[in-house]
Amino acid sequence: MSEILTINGLRKTFEGKPALDDVNVHLQSGKIYGLLGPNGSGKTTLIKLINGLLVPDRGEIYVEGHKPGPESKSVVSYLPDKLYFNTWMKVSDLLHYYADFYTDFDIQRAKDMLKRLQIDEHKKMKNLSKGTKEKVQLILVMSRRAKLYVLDEPIGGVDPAARDYILETIITNYDPEASVLMSTHLISDIENVLDEVIFIRDGQIVMAAVVDDIREREGKSVDELFREVFRC
Amino acid sequence: MAWHIVNDRPVYIQLMEQLKQAIMRGEYPPGSRVPPVRDLARAAGVNPNTMQKALQELEREGVMYSNRTAGRFVTEDLxxxxxxxxxxxxxxxxxxxxxxxxxxxxxxxxxxxxxxxxxxxxxxxxx
Structure with missing residues (x-):
């Protein structure tokens, strides 16, 4: 098993205040990781740094040995926390757009998933509901044959039935050597599919553990542990 | 088979228990081939790594055995x-x-x- 993502001593400040401080993360290939933390804890900042959308003040990030840049982006499939498509585009336009951008994009896989979730590819994005737009975006991201999937709140806006299907897709479709890092606060919905969890608070990693170890040691779910650790 | 996973106990232990029950019910008879890890994982809604761990533990207990080329089987040890x-x-x-x-x-x-x-x-x- 090799290391797909290495983060050492990462620090990022906004207006002089640290959003992340001394963050160290090591992700192995072939595993599913949950990035869990309350609002404003630094989840999205960390994800943006991994994807090269922000520049760190200090520390280093390597994806398969590459600093964030064209090489890392060719192996990382990223689901941002916002929708970013042109709304005049049809779903089918987006499929071709993705196929043009990413050589690892599997258009047939995307079409199968759209069909399964009964999304009409001839519709324009602006005529789809918010949840359906999110599904389309997630389908595009999961249809790349990437080595690392970084998903920022992938299931927040979709209904429970679609959520189940999406999780099933995440656990069965991806390559056994690929890894998934997903942030969410809907912990109880996803904890059965996670290998490991990373708890983040006030820009610092407060815990990184194997899910089954937590249950064995604490006799409680990750969701319960989260509520205890982050009690307001 | 129908799976039921609760949140407050290790998943792989629950998978082991339910696989054993399926074997005892005759769903997977002695000597029969166990379905692929990915299929079982998808049916149970769990991570393939976790299902893999459960199957390995069952092998360790002797309930299943692996044949390098043919796959994984339920023991014939009645x-x-x-x-x-x-x-x-x-x-x-x-x-x-x-x-x-x-x-x-x-x-x-x-x-x-x-x-x-x-x-x-x-x-x-x-x-």
Missing amino acids: SLLKQLGGRQAMNYTEQYYEKMIHMGYDRNAMEKLLVEYEQQRGDDRKE
Whole structure:
């Protein structure tokens, strides 16, 4: 098993205040990781740094040995926390757009998933509901044959039935050597599919553990542990 | 098979228990081939790594064995399966017994209830 993502001593400040401080993360290939933390804890900042959308003040990030840049982006499939498509585009336009951008994009896989979730590819994005737009975006991201999937709140806006299907897709479709890092606060919905969890608070990693170890040691779910650790 | 995973216990242990039950029910008969890890994981809604761990643990216990080329199989060791069944039955008995004692029933009351329950169940089936 090799290391797909290495983060050492990462620090990022906004207006002089640290959003992340001394963050160290090591992700192995072939595993599913949950990035869990309350609002404003630094989840999205960390994800943006991994994807090269922000520049760190200090520390280093390597994806398969590459600093964030064209090489890392060719192996990382990223689901941002916002929708970013042109709304005049049809779903089918987006499929071709993705196929043009990413050589690892599997258009047939995307079409199968759209069909399964009964999304009409001839519709324009602006005529789809918010949840359906999110599904389309997630389908595009999961249809790349990437080595690392970084998903920022992938299931927040979709209904429970679609959520189940999406999780099933995440656990069965991806390559056994690929890894998934997903942030969410809907912990109880996803904890059965996670290998490991990373708890983040006030820009610092407060815990990184194997899910089954937590249950064995604490006799409680990750969701319960989260509520205890982050009690307001 | 139908899976039921709860959140407060290690997933791989629950998978092991439910796979053992499926074997004892005859869903996976002795000597039969176990479905691929990915198929089982998808059906149970769990991570393939976790399912893999459960199957490896079952191998360690001798309930399953791997054949390098042909895949994974349920053991043909009937005495081991019987022993497994016995242990599980004893667990259920213990749970039942403890709960009934807790409710203030003694052994005689339990027997009477069992007989009553069987009659009722028989009546329900006739209807």
